[in-house]
Amino acid sequence: MAEAIAFYTLAAFILGFAVLVVTTKDTVHSVLFLVLDFLFVAALYVLLNAPFLAVIQVLVYAGGIVVLYLFVVMLVNLKRPPEAHQDPHRLSKLGFGLAGAVLIELGAILMSGYLKAPPAAAATPAVLPVVGNTEQVGWLLYTRYLIPFEIASMLLLVAMIGAIVLAKREL
Amino acid sequence: MIEQFVIPTLKILIVLNATLVGVSYMTLLERKVIAWAQSRLGPMRVGPSGVLQPIADAVKLLLKEDITPTKADRWVFTAAPVISMVPALIVYAVIPFGPVVRLFGRDVSLYITDINVGLLYIVSVASVGVYGIILAGYASNSKFPLLASLRASAQLISYEVAVTLTLVSVILMSGTLSMVGIVNAQYNAHVWFAFVQPVAFVIFFIGSLAETNRAPFDLPEAEQELTGGFHTEYSGMRFALFFLAEYANIIVVSSVATTLFFGGWLRPFPHVAALHFLDLIPSWTWFLLKSFVFLYIFIWVRATLPRYRYDQLMRLGWKVLIPLAIANLVLTGIVKVMLL
Numbered sequence: 001m002a003e004a005i006a007f008y009t010l011a012a013f014i015l016g017f018a019v020l021v022v023t024t025k026d027t028v029h030s031v032l033f034l035v036l037d038f039l040f041v042a043a044l045y046v047l048l049n050a051p052f053l054a055v056i057q058v059l060v061y062a063g064g065i066v067v068l069y070l071f072v073v074m075l076v077n078l079k080r081p082p083e084a085h086q087d088p089h090r091l092s093k094l095g096f097g098l099a100g101a102v103l104i105e106l107g108a109i110l111m112s113g114y115l116k117a118p119p120a121a122a123a124t125p126a127v128l129p130v131v132g133n134t135e136q137v138g139w140l141l142y143t144r145y146l147i148p149f150e151i152a153s154m155l156l157l158v159a160m161i162g163a164i165v166l167a168k169r170e171l
Numbered sequence: 172m173i174e175q176f177v178i179p180t181l182k183i184l185i186v187l188n189a190t191l192v193g194v195s196y197m198t199l200l201e202r203k204v205i206a207w208a209q210s211r212l213g214p215m216r217v218g219p220s221g222v223l224q225p226i227a228d229a230v231k232l233l234l235k236e237d238i239t240p241t242k243a244d245r246w247v248f249t250a251a252p253v254i255s256m257v258p259a260l261i262v263y264a265v266i267p268f269g270p271v272v273r274l275f276g277r278d279v280s281l282y283i284t285d286i287n288v289g290l291l292y293i294v295s296v297a298s299v300g301v302y303g304i305i306l307a308g309y310a311s312n313s314k315f316p317l318l319a320s321l322r323a324s325a326q327l328i329s330y331e332v333a334v335t336l337t338l339v340s341v342i343l344m345s346g347t348l349s350m351v352g353i354v355n356a357q358y359n360a361h362v363w364f365a366f367v368q369p370v371a372f373v374i375f376f377i378g379s380l381a382e383t384n385r386a387p388f389d390l391p392e393a394e395q396e397l398t399g400g401f402h403t404e405y406s407g408m409r410f411a412l413f414f415l416a417e418y419a420n421i422i423v424v425s426s427v428a429t430t431l432f433f434g435g436w437l438r439p440f441p442h443v444a445a446l447h448f449l450d451l452i453p454s455w456t457w458f459l460l461k462s463f464v465f466l467y468i469f470i471w472v473r474a475t476l477p478r479y480r481y482d483q484l485m486r487l488g489w490k491v492l493i494p495l496a497i498a499n500l501v502l503t504g505i506v507k508v509m510l511l
Contacts, residue, residue, distance in 0.1 A: 028247070028309060035302065055291040063298025067305065067324065074309050074317075132287055134348055 255303020323391035425465035
């Protein structure tokens with residue numbers, strides 16, 4: 001019961017801040033609402049008994065990536081009024097199209113078996129030789145999900161090299 | 172009921188109040204120590220030898236007019252001092268002042284909570300604190316605060332990398348992220364981690380000086396270049412909050428250094444039977460004593476060293492400290508694997 005109350009309160013805040021992120025006129029305020037949103041998502045992870053994920057969420061997203069967003073937004077100064085659109089409805093039509101596609105996708109997932117048979121792997125967590133949230137995350141990353149993990153780190157390395165190549169005039 | 176609510180609430184109240192008093196007296200300590208270093212007396216007028224000076228300062232700052240610049244971003248301008256103060260205070264939730272002790276017929280732990288991601292919690296909360304500085308500079312809508320806040324946040328982000336890497340070396344030694352667990356690991360290892368990880372400790376200390384915007388890395392407050400710093404447009408208590416946050420951060424960093432590298436609440440040589448009389452001194456006193464040494468060193472460094480130039484600061488961070496921290500981490504890993 002208490003868990004349900006906590007979940008719906010957090011979910012309401014997350015959705016509310018998410019709406020504010022896209023509706024606020026001032027871009028810096030919008031980024032700040034994004035930070036609040038990430039903090040509440042971290043609280044949701046705590047509720048799910050995943051403290052490691054919660055802390056990493058704050059460290060990487062709220063404390064790391066969004067700071068860089070804020071730098072970009074502050075330095076390019078988006079405060080001047082936007083120029084008039086040619087067709088004000090063009091973008092909203094696209095938005096409705098995309099939203100409809102996501103809705104259909106979610107519906108398809110829901111129909112195609114999630115309701116009929118709950119996935120067995122998720123229902124019974126694998127027995128791990130280590131205890132503790134952090135240890136379990138580490139164990140899974142370096143055993144079952146080793147290859148995706150390595151691919152993700154390669155991707156980050158490539159992105160890093162790309163940024164250096166872009167930023168440096170002559171190598 | 173009492174175990175679940177009353178005791179934690181009491182602990183939070185005691186820690187918060189002790190911290191705030193400590194922070195305000197840190198200002199007096201700083202003024203006194205720097206005065207002695209410069210052959211002056213420091214504040215002497217309010218109370219005997221000026222011991223009531225922080226209270227007089229607080230009253231003065233509270234009574235001052237609180238000005239918001241006309242062109243400022245009002246909401247963000249108000250929130251910025253709060254954003255820099257709150258992370259500095261909530262970090263104390265995981266700092267262990269002592270082990271579980273018997274108090275009034277109950278087992279009471281001398282820490283608010285011991286979560287199993289304690290160290291990561293401290294790092295992540297500290298990383299949120301940077302918003303206070305960035306937003307203060309941005310919301311003032313004035314060029315010098317903006318420049319100062321960009322400097323401050325670039326500095327924070329750069330040195331955070333090196334500091335976090337040294338923490339990973341400590342985690343490798345202790346095998347746990349819990350702050351209490353790290354102290355216990357030092358008890359079981361019969362040695363403070365500062366002696367097995369001296370490189371990590373030195374990098375951690377230098378990085379902490381930079382992260383708390385202290386001399387010789389106090390570029391965000393370089394008066395000659397920036398007419399003050401990111402808080403130029405602030406006045407009254409809101410101005411004071413930035414300084415209180417800075418001092419609170421210094422105390423946090425000192426406590427973390429004590430816990431990670433100097434055995435936290437452990438007395439010197441906890442396994443030597445001949446020194447058992449030292450157990451008469453309560454564990455939290457050892458913790459406070461060790462932290463106090465760090466606070467003193469912070470002030471001592473400020474009174475001694477001149478300020479770095481900005482390019483020197485960045486070069487030191489990226490080209491010296493981070494490679495050194497990575498090398499230390501790799502070496503620690505190799506030694507750990509070889510010995511096991």
